Amino acid sequence: MKQTIQEIYCDESGCNGNNLMDRDSPIFAYASVAINHEEATEYVNNIIQKYKLQGGELKGRNLLKSSKGQKVIAEILINFKDRIKVAVYHKKFNLACKLYEYIFEPVLSEKNSLFYQIKFHRFISNILYVEFVSQSADAEKIFSDFQKLMRSLEDTELNYLFSSSKTPDISPILDGIKTFCIHHRDTINQELNSLQGTDIGKWILELSYPALLSILCDSGKEFNQLKVFCDVSKPLKENKGLLDTMIGREDKIYTDFFQGVEEPITFNLSQEVQFVESDKFPGIQIADVAAAACAYAAREGVNQNTESWIEHIPGIIGGHSVIPDLSYTDPHTFDATRNYMLLIYLVEKSINEQPLLDGIEEFLSAVTHDLNLNPSNRIATIAENCRSDAPYFNF
Template identity: 30%
Template sequence: MQIVLLTAPRGPSRMPPPPRLISCDEAGYTGPKLLDDNQPYFAYAAIDLTPEEASDIISATRAKYHVQAPELKSSLLRKRENWPDIALEILSPLKGRVMVIAADKRLNLAGKTFEYILEPVLEKMNGLFYHYDLHRFVMNALHRVFFVAGESVPKLAEELQAFMKSFDPSDAPTVFAAAQQDAETNEILECVLRFARGYAKIIAEQSEHLQKDVNPVGKWTLDLTTTCLFSLILHGWGHQHESLDVLCDDSKPLQAMSHVFDGFVGNTKSAELIGRGGKPAPIKANLANPLRFGSSAANPTLQIADIVAGATTDLLQHQKDASYHELAKWLIPHMHPHTMMPDDDFIDLKQPKPRLNLAALRELARRADAGEDPLEKMAEFYEGLIAQEQKKMKWPF
């Protein structure tokens, strides 16, 4: 008896789709010096658009608005009175194909204070502190100081950056004087200073690589470009397309940091990070190749990305201007959740969580003064604070 094994006929093997072109550009760039009186906001845009589609939009805009410049650039178009209308007309056909992150530069610099002073000491248990938004508490408190100061923003930036290297208040006299005008922010800054002094050795060891001028990464540490691109790709387009070809406008900070993305070339796996409020934040991106860089003159998609980014920073600077209202309706739904804007709710001591974080920061400063372990039983410390708050009011966590 002969046994014949039957197998189902094989269908055609599935060919993976070609990588999706994602083109990226920024507006409001001022390099590692984050704060600039004339450009308080930064925006980074990533768009899902083919070169042919971009060329058609550019040609139509040129013809209708008699654009003579060799490139379509927001820096030129914003000089026209009808710039918001032009921007809206360019963007209207791109619904769902645009992501943009905006950042208040003052807030971001304040956030760097947490990142470079507290994070190196707390990193082994940082999920606990991120869960309760201690970083946002510190960031928004220091952001408030900038507006009390009355000095030019670049001066405040220089002082704070100097302080982050020395932990010496004499390097930031304007910042500390401004904090003293508000008891709450003054105490927060004082706790940060005590923490920095007490754990100076750990902080110095962990941030040594940032102090070396020969390291290009250190030069661009305070730049927003890489952070924004990471969010747009790993928390954005990477979840929507099977494979990505990421094209960026020529950028020194990105070229120095591009190796950060090399591990995602051909990577089909996802990983989970800790996001806002301690919630899981999965990252995913399968890059078809390392980041590519090009000029906007040779790449029409980069010109459209520039329009998106430029329209975003202009909208933020003219939020009360009626001529921007329709553009706002289009842009706001396309803003990435990682957009960074000040939020006083994080420091309102009438609310439980800010009170929780102030108590935790006081405890960390006390431990720094005493030379104690900064992490031992901090989870229990938070739990005790929560129990106290729950006695005062119904406050489910």
């Protein structure tokens, strides 16, 4: 770790606040660059002069529109590839993750570590995403209702998520999730009621805050102390309580929540995070270009507009990006089959109004034993019950 105070400049691309269902902006990216103000000022001034750019400021969204701008993007990514970190978030998948966090977790909280250990949260989030991208009308309704629920923290205007009316064509997966919601409505509402009137509740779906935290935790592994500057952001300014607790914090706390690998969840700030205007702080402009490039690359992939610089993107992805991983729903795998059987078990106990967590360890032990003895049952178990037109369930 470098024993120094390092300036970090941060900016985002694709922010829609609490709206994660914007079809025109499906990707959010948050970027940082480790650079001091003097170096950033000199670099940005030189590149503006070199390419004769208009406006006196680097704007990623403008650079993406021209071949000259794409050369600028390539040069910036090459020059700062070891100092840029970008966290990328797929918005609809993040909405699916939030659904698990606020629908399932309050109900399972007494033994939530058990469910995280077997990656049940990843199964539910990815299976919801599979349903959504397969253009299921029921998935669209569930996502829309859930977003309304999280933005208002009240279920009074919902027409679908907690409705007990029968939906003949709904897939078994969605029907199970919807049934779970209906039977645990009171517990879910208790959790949401606790968030009303708080800064967390106000910006509960907004992605800037978790993205910034993940990037600073990542940067804290490299630098002893951080001096952080962010582009002006209302959600960050109103929700910076946790950031302030990191000022002068020298201890390191780790968690193994991320893919089973221990990662720090603390970092050391030299002062309060500063919210500044990009035109006065060129480091913000460099971060803006990196964020815009990563969001565009994640959305469009390789094409004639990205081929000159997209190869540099993987090397700058830092923090903990949140994107779909459909391997968690693959019916050929042990984990996906067990988690599907667990979902059925939880739904059946909910319908029968039985305590969900009583005997859960014994159930999982029996399922694990059975699947190990009869691995050929894995695919059949899921295929028999899942929609035939979803990407991973087309047998």
